[in-house]
Every structure is written in C-alpha cells, then in structure tokens.
Amino acid sequence: MMIKVTICNKEYRLENEDNLLKILHLIKTTKNQSLSYRSGCRSGVCGSCALRVNGVEKLACKTVLKDGDVIEPLKNSIVIKDLIVDLSTQQKCLQTAKAQLEEKADAVITPIDEKNIDLQSNCILCNSCYSSCPVYEVNPEFIGPFALTRTYRYINDKKEKNTQTKIKTVQTNGIWDCTLCGNCNMVCPEHIDIKNDIMMLRNKSVQAGFSDPNMASFDGDFDTGLDFGFNPNGF
Amino acid sequence: MIDVLIIGSGGAGLSAALMAKQKGSEVLVLSKTYPTQSQTAQAQGGINAVLKKENNTDKVEYHINDTLKSAHKLGDINTIEYLCKNAHNTIKWLDDIGVPFSRDTNNNIAQRKLGGASNSRACYSSDYTGLKILHTLYDTSLKENIEFLHEKMLLSFIVENKTIKGITYLDIQTAQVKQLLAKTVIVASGGYGAIYDGFTTNSNATTGDAIAAALKVGCEISNMEYVQFHPTTLKKNSILLSESARGEGGYLVTKDEKRFVDELAPRDVVARAIDEKLQHGEEVYLDLRHLGLEKIKEVMPQEYNLALEFSGLKLDTDLISIQPSAHYTMGGIKTNLNGETNIQNLYAVGECSSNGVHGANRLGGNSLLEIITFGKLVGENASKKAVETIQKNSSLDTLNQDIKYIDEIFNLPNQMNFYSFKKEMGELFYKNVGLFREEKSLLEVLHQITIWENDFSKLGITDKEKTYNTNLKEFLEFSNMLYLSKAIVLSALQRKESRGAHYRIDYLSQNSDFEKETIIYNNQNEFKVEIR
Numbered sequence: 104m105m106i107k108v109t110i111c112n113k114e115y116r117l118e119n120e121d122n123l124l125k126i127l128h129l130i131k132t133t134k135n136q137s138l139s140y141r142s143g144c145r146s147g148v149c150g151s152c153a154l155r156v157n158g159v160e161k162l163a164c165k166t167v168l169k170d171g172d173v174i175e176p177l178k179n180s181i182v183i184k185d186l187i188v189d190l191s192t193q194q195k196c197l198q199t200a201k202a203q204l205e206e207k208a209d210a211v212i213t214p215i216d217e218k219n220i221d222l223q224s225n226c227i228l229c230n231s232c233y234s235s236c237p238v239y240e241v242n243p244e245f246i247g248p249f250a251l252t253r254t255y256r257y258i259n260d261k262k263e264k265n266t267q268t269k270i271k272t273v274q275t276n277g278i279w280d281c282t283l284c285g286n287c288n289m290v291c292p293e294h295i296d297i298k299n300d301i302m303m304l305r306n307k308s309v310q311a312g313f314s315d316p317n318m319a320s321f322d323g324d325f326d327t328g329l330d331f332g333f334n335p336n337g338f
Numbered sequence: 339m340i341d342v343l344i345i346g347s348g349g350a351g352l353s354a355a356l357m358a359k360q361k362g363s364e365v366l367v368l369s370k371t372y373p374t375q376s377q378t379a380q381a382q383g384g385i386n387a388v389l390k391k392e393n394n395t396d397k398v399e400y401h402i403n404d405t406l407k408s409a410h411k412l413g414d415i416n417t418i419e420y421l422c423k424n425a426h427n428t429i430k431w432l433d434d435i436g437v438p439f440s441r442d443t444n445n446n447i448a449q450r451k452l453g454g455a456s457n458s459r460a461c462y463s464s465d466y467t468g469l470k471i472l473h474t475l476y477d478t479s480l481k482e483n484i485e486f487l488h489e490k491m492l493l494s495f496i497v498e499n500k501t502i503k504g505i506t507y508l509d510i511q512t513a514q515v516k517q518l519l520a521k522t523v524i525v526a527s528g529g530y531g532a533i534y535d536g537f538t539t540n541s542n543a544t545t546g547d548a549i550a551a552a553l554k555v556g557c558e559i560s561n562m563e564y565v566q567f568h569p570t571t572l573k574k575n576s577i578l579l580s581e582s583a584r585g586e587g588g589y590l591v592t593k594d595e596k597r598f599v600d601e602l603a604p605r606d607v608v609a610r611a612i613d614e615k616l617q618h619g620e621e622v623y624l625d626l627r628h629l630g631l632e633k634i635k636e637v638m639p640q641e642y643n644l645a646l647e648f649s650g651l652k653l654d655t656d657l658i659s660i661q662p663s664a665h666y667t668m669g670g671i672k673t674n675l676n677g678e679t680n681i682q683n684l685y686a687v688g689e690c691s692s693n694g695v696h697g698a699n700r701l702g703g704n705s706l707l708e709i710i711t712f713g714k715l716v717g718e719n720a721s722k723k724a725v726e727t728i729q730k731n732s733s734l735d736t737l738n739q740d741i742k743y744i745d746e747i748f749n750l751p752n753q754m755n756f757y758s759f760k761k762e763m764g765e766l767f768y769k770n771v772g773l774f775r776e777e778k779s780l781l782e783v784l785h786q787i788t789i790w791e792n793d794f795s796k797l798g799i800t801d802k803e804k805t806y807n808t809n810l811k812e813f814l815e816f817s818n819m820l821y822l823s824k825a826i827v828l829s830a831l832q833r834k835e836s837r838g839a840h841y842r843i844d845y846l847s848q849n850s851d852f853e854k855e856t857i858i859y860n861n862q863n864e865f866k867v868e869i870r
Binding site for chain 1: 376433436439755805
C-alpha cells in the first residue's frame with residue numbers, strides 16, 4: 104500500500120513496509136542517502152533506533168507506519184542531524200544516579216529477589232522515556248526516568264550493600280522533581296513501570312528519613328495568602 | 339599516554355577494559371556505537387558453565403568434550419580447557435558485579451540445556467542474558483570511570499616494525515580522521531555477519547571493520563569460511579528466536595505438524611535439515627504450543643514479544659514460520675590462548691578473533707562465556723604488556739593516508755549505488771556461501787566479487803556533509819565487507835571437505851588432511867590461503 108510519510112520535515116510517498124526502520128532503510132538506500140538515523144539489531148534490544156512518530160516515542164524497528172505519519176527525532180536532546188540526537192547526557196545521568204552495584208553484599212538471592220529487579224533490568228537505554236519527560240523543560244539537570252529506574256533496580260538488588268548512598272543521591276534533581284505524569288511508562292518499549300519505581304524510591308526515601316523538599320517549603324500557614332493549589336503528586 | 343586502547347565496547351571490550359583498569363592501566367574504549375547498542379545485547383539463550391554446587395552431575399570435562407565435539411577437531415584444546423575450567427569463575431564475577439541471573443528453587447543460578455550440550459549448563463537471565471550482562475558491564479564501567487570515545491570508527495592500525503603503535507579512526511560525528519597512540523591495542527569489535535545482509539540475526543554494525551584492518555597490516559586471519567547459521571529465525575526478517583525455545587522443549591515441524599529432526603542436535607545439523615525443507619518449497623515451523631503460555635512467558639518473555647511484535651504471531655497458539663540465518667562468525671584474527679596476534683602488542687578477543695575455542699562450529703552458550711572469560715584474560719595480559727612497553731612517537735604516514743582517503747571518498751564519482759551492491763552481496767552469500775556450498779557456486783561468487791572490486795572506483799557517496807555522515811560510514815563498512823567477502827570465499831574454496839558449519843556438497847565427508855586451520859593473510863596486496 105502506498106503511504107505518505109513526513110520524515111524530518113520532508114515528505115516521501117512510498118510503498119509501506121513491515122516497519123518504520125525498513126522504510127528508513129529503503130529511503131536511505133534508494134531515495135535520499137543523506138537521511139541519517141541510528142539502527143543496530145533491528146529487533147528491539149539495542150535501543151538505537153528510538154524516534155518520535157506523531158509526537159510519541161517509538162522504536163523504528165517495532166513500529167508499523169500508516170498514511171500521514173510524521174517522524175521526528177527524540178526531544179530533550181540536541182539534534183545532531185535528522186533523527187540523530189546527542190546521547191552524551193545518558194552517561195551523565197547514569198553516573199549521577201549511581202546506577203551501579205557499589206558494594207557487594209553477601210546475600211542469598213532467591214527466585215523472588217531476582218524477579219523483583221527483572222523488569223527494570225530489561226531497560227535497553229533507548230532514551231524514549233528521557234525524550235517524553237516534561238520535567239526537562241524546567242530542569243535540564245533532572246536525573247531522569249531511565250537512570251532513576253536503574254538506581255531503583257540496584258537499591259532493590261539484595262546484592263547491593265550500599266543502598267543508602269543511592270537513596271541520598273536521588274534526592275537532588277531526582278525523585279521529587281518527577282511530576283508522576285506517567286509519560287515514560289507510556290513510551291517504554293520494555294513496558295517498565297518507571298513511574299511506580301520512582302514512587303517506590305520516594306517511599307524508600309521517606310523510610311530513610313528524607314522528605315519531599317517541595318513539601319518542606321510548605322509551612323502550613325494559610326494566612327500568607329499564597330495559593331498552593333491541588334498537588335496531585337503529593338503524599 | 340594510553341596503556342590499553344580497546345576497539346569495541348561489547349561484552350569482550352568492556353570485560354577487558356574493567357580488568358585492565360583494575361590492574362592499574364590507563365584505559366580508553368573506542369567504539370563505532372554506544373556500548374549498550376552492541377551485538378552482545380542480542381544474545382538470548384545463556385552462558386555455559388559447570389557450576390560448583392552440591393550434587394552437580396555435570397563436570398567440566400563434559401563441557402570440554404561437548405565443546406571439542408562441536409569444534410570438529412578444529413578446536414584448540416588449550417583454549418577450550420581454559421574456557422571451560424574458568425567458566426565458574428566467569429559466572430561468579432558477573433554475578434558479583436550485579437548480573438541478575440535467574441535462580442532455581444534451591445536459590446542456585448538456574449541453568450538450562452542448549453543444543454549440543456550433554457547437561458543443563460547454560461546460566462541465564464530469562465532470555466535477556468546478553469542484554470543484562472552487557473548493561474551490567476556498562477554500569478560497572480561507569481562506576482570504574484572507564485573512559486569512552488563513542489561513535490568513532492576504526493580506520494587503520496598503525497604498525498611499525500611488526501609492533502602496534504596505535505590506530506587511526508573516523509569521528510562519525512564530524513567526519514574528521516584522527517590518530518590515537520597506545521602501548522597496547524585490544525581488538526574486541528565483533529564479527530562479520532552483516533556480510534549476509536538481509537539474512538542475518540546480527541546487528542548492522544557487524545561489518546568486520548577491524549578484521550579487514552588487521553588483514554591489511556599483516557595479521558593472520560583464520561577460519562573465515564566458518565559461519566554459523568542459527569536454525570530458528572523469523573522468516574522474512576531473520577529475527578532470532580533463541581535456542582532456549584528448543585532447549586525448553588520446543589519442536590520443529592513441517593506444515594502437517596510432523597517433527598523431522600532432533601531439535602537439540604548441533605546448530606549446523608538442525609539448520610541444514612530446515613534449509614533442505616525450505617529448498618524443496620516446504621515451510622518449517624517452530625512449535626511451542628504444548629509448553630503453555632505461563633511457561634513461555636516465564637522462561638522466554640523476549641521471544642514471546644519478538645514473535646508477536648515482528649510477525650504478529652503468538653508462541654502459545656500459533657506455529658511460527660522460520661528460516662535459518664547467519665548468526666555467528668567463527669573466523670577472525672588469529673590469536674593464541676593469551677589473545678596475542680602475530681603483531682606485537684596487538685590483541686584480539688571475542689567474535690572478531692579466532693583463538694580455537696569454537697573450531698568448526700560454536701556450541702550454543704559458549705559465545706557469551708568466551709567474550710567475558712577471554713575479555714578478562716586479554717585485558718589483564720595487555721595491561722601487563724603495557725608496563726614493559728616504552729612508547730615512542732610514530733610516523734604520521736597512516737594518518738595522512740587515511741585523511742587523504744576520506745577526502746577522496748567525498749570526491750568519488752558516485753555513478754553506481756553501493757547499497758545495491760551490499761544487498762546483492764547478502765543475497766549471494768546466503769545462497770552460495772551459506773549452509774550448502776560447492777566449488778562452482780563459490781567461483782561464481784568470487785567472479786562477482788571481482789566485478790564489484792573493478793566497479794569500486796565508480797561508487798561513492800551522495801551525502802557531502804561532514805556532520806554525522808552515515809552515508810560515509812556505511813560506504814567504509816561496505817568497503818570492509820567487500821574486502822572480507824573475498825577472504826571468506828577463498829577460504830571456503832580451499833577447504834575441500836565438509837566439517838562442522840562448512841558443508842560442501844561436492845566434498846561431503848570430513849577429510850583428515852583438513853584437520854587444520856584455514857589461514858589467510860595479505861602478501862603484497864594478494865591474499866594467500868593456507869591450510870595449516
């Protein structure tokens with residue numbers, strides 16, 4: 104079936120393929136050799152072909168196009184060329200969030216323990232969640248969804264002895280900056296419940312004696328005349 | 339000064355980097371992609387090891403025997419013994435850095451049986467084993483402050499007096515050619531499966547760039563004809579359905595739902611049985627329906643999703659149409675047990691190397707084991723070597739040549755489309771240098787390669803921009819593929835026998851005269867092939 108698609112503001116009319124990555128490849132190899140995009144495994148595990156279709160983050164290899172679709176690069180990152188965005192923030196977010204096993208604990212790992220971190224450790228670092236996150240519009244330093252989920256994965260890992268440092272790390276530009284909008288959940292190709300992971304991190308933080316800094320500034324004095332409004336994300 | 343420069347950031351490269359750094363070396367990892375985009379992410383089934391645990395009926399010697407059997411007398415007993423004896427430690431190391439291996443009911447690391455194995459020996463993380471290993475290695479690398487250069491493509495090795503001095507590379511983001519000097523260099527850049535374009539489970543990035551570069555500077559390359567075809571990939575798009583599908587009890591059936599092959603026979607045997615059916619116009623299906631949805635989702639969630647998302651079929655209710663696809667390249671830069679090549683201070687490890695661990699066919703579950711076990715060993719070896727190496731300035735000849743070459747590519751006439759050549763190459767290799775080979779069809783491929791070589795000067799690139807020019811990168815990749823394609827065909831022609839993954843319909847039996855490696859090297863711009 105012939106379809107019309109717009110890729111980086113350029114219109115193409117072509118025969119539809121099984122998925123968007125095949126269309127990009129077809130355009131690249133037969134119509135426009137300068138079209139630039141990343142791709143690797145073609146099977147949804149390398150995370151390199153993430154982009155936006157009609158404003159929503161998708162993996163090109165897993166997306167079937169329909170007539171009129173508009174393809175754009177990911178958001179919240181500098182666009183280097185066409186669908187290629189700068190990924191250097193990825194490393195920074197992961198390092199800031201201490202998303203790693205810092206100190207090995209001697210623990211017996213049961214099948215249930217392993218299941219507890221199974222979904223989070225399926226993350227392919229495609230940056231879809233990062234692109235979908237509205238917090239970056241107000242805080243470019245936000246640690247962000249994939250890094251927070253990964254930190255939670257290690258905090259929840261019985262092998263990690265040093266969970267407290269991680270909990271402390273995610274207090275600044277981390278869990279309390281999240282608006283819990285759930286965009287990240289909607290776009291995650293691995294169906295990771297990132298929003299829930301962030302809420303769990305908040306619970307663990309409260310248990311560890313931390314509190315929401317946004318609430319801390321709330322002194323409860325309604326005579327000030329300030330309107331705090333309804334906070335849907337508050338605890 | 340860089341002590342250990344690592345080309346490639348998959349499982350082998352990151353393991354080497356972590357070990358070299360631990361030993362006190364200045365380490366730099368240079369890679370064409372980002373680490374988590376590498377081929378290692380695609381390994382699904384598992385990683386073999388005989389674990390030291392109570393009442394284990396499996397033994398290291400059984401693992402050695404299974405590997406030797408799969409290697410069809412082309413394996414190296416020393417490397418195989420090293421691999422199998424160190425497997426337990428490899429798993430322990432990975433488990434300790436945080437790889438979330440699946441557990442059994444006794445809280446031990448769970449293991450499953452893969453094809454060609456005499457026991458349930460493959461440790462796994464559901465069917466995301468490679469992905470979880472790779473990401474954990476990356477997390478650990480960031481923790482250890484390993485320095486990375488992402489999206490830089492190796493162009494040439496700088497070799498003086500048969501000693502590696504450094505490399506030149508293309509910065510993909512700027513199209514600039516740069517040079518890096520290092521005391522030692524480890525090549526961990528993956529295989530050459532992308533030559534089977536359109537018929538491979540491998541990433542688009544597996545274009546054998548470093549193997550081609552190594553050949554050009556005098557490295558010996560071995561067993562290039564040995565390409566493993568995975569029996570079960572989705573028809574039309576070659577997406578891998580892991581061996582765990584059969585390991586867990588899946589069947590291979592024809593249209594009338596009859597089984598026709600022992601599903602757990604070695605991959606080459608299963609793949610040829612399937613290909614024969616396909617060549618006779620029959621369809622072959624993977625049948626997992628009897629396993630039930632619960633078990634399928636428990637032990638192979640990724641495969642369930644892959645089948646659903648890429649073919650619209652459900653593993654628990656549908657027969658899945660399959661075909662074999664090029665999956666793993668056994669050939670590569672020849673090394674000894676220590677990862678040393680015939681160039682001083684140049685090491686190779688992982689799929690780009692050939693150290694005798696797989697021989698004529700790789701056992702399922704041994705590739706992840708190889709990249710981590712030897713990655714660590716080679717990282718340590720290179721680190722030691724760096725200590726005793728004094729680096730002197732080297733000439734800028736290679737850098738200047740490569741700058742000139744990249745400039746020339748921008749000015750090539752571009753009268754013919756290299757992407758068409760690449761597609762034709764994939765089709766031709768799948769058909770003639772695939773599961774069944776013979777002299778006549780191999781010579782046809784060789785003839786075609788000569789035509790492509792002659793037409794090379796008519797190729798070129800359309801995109802003339804310097805910023806993130808993937809057209810240029812892919813042109814360079816094609817050039818490497820073309821160079822290696824000849825090495826594969828010449829090696830396949832030379833091996834006049836059938837052994838493991840190399841099956842000649844004009845020489846059906848295994849011949850003891852060929853119980854040796856196929857070595858290919860560059861002698862004054864001519865390939866020399868020797869069986870020795």
